[in-house]
Amino acid sequence: MTERPAYGADDTHEPAPRWLTDEEQRTWRAYLHATTLLEDHLDRLLQRDAGMPHIYYGLLVHLSEAPRRRMRMTDLAEGLKITRSRLSHAVARLEKSGWVRREECPSDKRGQLAVLTDEGFAMLSRTAPGHVEAVRGALFDRLTPEQVTQLGDICRTIATGLQPECGDLPWRR
């Protein structure tokens, strides 16, 4: 994607782009393939077993772990690393399915709480084992324990660098 290309004819006076090395390039493509395939795979499985894409499923899991199984919309969006708008649409959809319910926030009249319903909880109970197996089968059963540690470190580094609050670093242009 970001390779030292045949294009990028360097007759401008821009500073020469630091193209990716061969290894970086191979790694980048492997990353794109792995993440594309894994997301598709999990989406397909959860669509079949729970009738929703896996980000929606993650939303329900997140709620299930919150005190009283409810959270402010903004906190939920931050926890899931998605925009409020996307969350709003997602909750609307999950509300229609009956897995989530909205409640007014007592302390702030602008606020809304997303609440996991009993039906939602029951659905998680049913589908969680299958989902764990899918994640294991695609990821953890294929990696060595060292690789799991490495992947965790790498992902934390990437995620940290992309948190919204780091929004105006130079490479964000």
Add this chain to the structure above:
Amino acid sequence: MTERPAYGADDTHEPAPRWLTDEEQRTWRAYLHATTLLEDHLDRLLQRDAGMPHIYYGLLVHLSEAPRRRMRMTDLAEGLKITRSRLSHAVARLEKSGWVRREECPSDKRGQLAVLTDEGFAMLSRTAPGHVEAVRGALFDRLTPEQVTQLGDICRTIATGLQPECGDLPWRR
């Protein structure tokens, strides 16, 4: 997502699910956060600079490297790890923008070739340096060379396990 949960009440006679360990769980969440944030980040940048999501950009790059800058639809879909249907829609959109053109396949009348236009090539030349910088800034400049190697190995392992042809392994249920 796939944790040892409060739900999953184990009063059934199913085999006990192998819940994720703490470290696996942390790694899994870090993975989800990193991939979500990185995809959003690159999408936003490329939407701004090239007017398309980064998978479409990847499509153009892939074409730019092919002999005569053209490829059969099916090969392109496989190379990008996306479905033919998605590719079909994507090419239709890129055709409207003028970056890609379709051609009949001489050897197989069912076939179509996606061809990168000169305008598409020029657009890549313009935007590639910025895109490399974005990928570097978010990923390679933050990882050690060892981590880049590790990430490559890990992603290749994941991707290999999810190739379409491995479609009927037990954990795919």
Add this chain to the structure above:
DNA sequence: GTGAAGTGCTTGAGACTTCAAATAAAGCTC
């Protein structure tokens, strides 16, 4: 308090993805 600015959340339109169904051309078998 009152107005200005900020925060929390939703909405609608347009773009993208998925899934299932449709078309058209190969290839295979008798």
Add this chain to the structure above:
DNA sequence: GAGCTTTATTTGAAGTCTCAAGCACTTCAC
């Protein structure tokens, strides 16, 4: 070479995501 199956691709509808407004409430400063 006539059917049957398979392969290559497209289409349309339904669902999801993004972006830019929009509305309602809160906070801050005077």
